[in-house]
Amino acid sequence: MLKWIDVIRFATTGNPDPDKKIIKTNEEWQKLLMPEAFRVTRLKGTERAHSSEMCSIFEPGKYACVCCGTLLFDANEKFESGTGWPSFTQPVTENAIAYHKDVSYGMVRIEALCNTCDAHLGHVFQDGPQPSGLRYCMNAVALKKVESNESKATFGGGCFWCTEAVFTLLKGVTKVQSGYSGGKIANPTYREVCSGMTGHAEVIEVSYNADEISYADLLRIHLSTHNPTTPNRQGADVGTQYRSVIFYRNETEKKTAEEVIAEMQSVYQEPIVTEIAPLEYFYKAEDYHQGYYNNNQQQGYCQAVINPKLKKFRQLFKSKLKDNQEQDLSTNG
Numbered sequence: 001m002l003k004w005i006d007v008i009r010f011a012t013t014g015n016p017d018p019d020k021k022i023i024k025t026n027e028e029w030q031k032l033l034m035p036e037a038f039r040v041t042r043l044k045g046t047e048r049a050h051s052s053e054m055c056s057i058f059e060p061g062k063y064a065c066v067c068c069g070t071l072l073f074d075a076n077e078k079f080e081s082g083t084g085w086p087s088f089t090q091p092v093t094e095n096a097i098a099y100h101k102d103v104s105y106g107m108v109r110i111e112a113l114c115n116t117c118d119a120h121l122g123h124v125f126q127d128g129p130q131p132s133g134l135r136y137c138m139n140a141v142a143l144k145k146v147e148s149n150e151s152k153a154t155f156g157g158g159c160f161w162c163t164e165a166v167f168t169l170l171k172g173v174t175k176v177q178s179g180y181s182g183g184k185i186a187n188p189t190y191r192e193v194c195s196g197m198t199g200h201a202e203v204i205e206v207s208y209n210a211d212e213i214s215y216a217d218l219l220r221i222h223l224s225t226h227n228p229t230t231p232n233r234q235g236a237d238v239g240t241q242y243r244s245v246i247f248y249r250n251e252t253e254k255k256t257a258e259e260v261i262a263e264m265q266s267v268y269q270e271p272i273v274t275e276i277a278p279l280e281y282f283y284k285a286e287d288y289h290q291g292y293y294n295n296n297q298q299q300g301y302c303q304a305v306i307n308p309k310l311k312k313f314r315q316l317f318k319s320k321l322k323d324n325q326e327q328d329l330s331t332n333g
């Protein structure tokens with residue numbers, strides 16, 4: 001989760017690289033855009049406050065750059081700021097937006113641009129709601145609403161080789177990445193995390209389609225496929241990096257996490273010790289950790305630890321599995 005200190009750092013020392021870069025001349029953009037969108041995005045204009053209905057729309061979905069279509073914001077992060085411009089607390093990814101110091105009109109402000117195509121979007125202020133405290137004050141004309149129910153969830157339940165292998169099998173899950181969250185240093189290595197000194201947990205970032213699987217169901221499966229009652233431990237793996245944790249992105253997720261934990265407590269005799277914490281950063285783990293189980297099925301740990309877990313998981317959550325995984329179940333017996 002980006003905070004004001006990150007925005008200032010990006011604006012002073014440089015922005016993170018975008019996934020791709022799109023460069024066109026103003027003449028080319030003018031042909032593609034409506035006049036008002038061209039004036040705002042390419043000539044750094046500002047639309048009149050309260051000029052768009054987008055301020056009062058809060059339906060689920062995503063908001064993309066009107067120029068290049070890159071996804072910038074999720075409707076979950078949109079809030080009523082009362083300013084007359086659509087306002088968000090957080091972009092969809094840390095590299096979606098570029099930040100520049102803007103000293104026009106005798107003020108020092110932070111300009112927000114599409115990091116992919118450099119479209120001017122609006123400004124960012126530090127008076128937004130917690131936990132990010134940010135207010136992305138956007139021109140509605142610089143954005144277009146797109147239907148998308150793709151969301152991300154981040155949690156840890158011990159060794160990420162195991163948790164990644166489990167969640168990859170679920171219907172509605174489009175991508176699972178292994179990484180580190182909840183620690184004190186930036187860009188930690190596996191070695192550093194394993195030392196237990198950085199405070200990071202081994203976590204997975206699950207991309208999912210909320211039409212096909214709900215956040216609550218992901219958490220139910222999470223709490224059923226690891227032991228959430230052993231502090232800083234999963235089986236033989238001991239250390240804070242193996243703690244049971246749910247990192248939430250917004251207040252709705254936090255509330256859902258609390259409810260699901262209360263609900264799942266009936267399944268366990270010992271108290272559930274799963275930590276619920278705001279997501280600050282997800283650092284993707286080294287490449288050799290990604291898809292570890294699928295790439296190393298013959299390895300001892302996979303056979304001894306992950307195979308039995310997956311077998312149990314397949315039986316327990318048969319109806320939630322991707323179609324080809326249900327077939328796997330029948331052929332494997």
Ligand SMILES: [Zn+2]
Nearest residue numbers: 065068114117
């Ligand atoms: Zn763009």
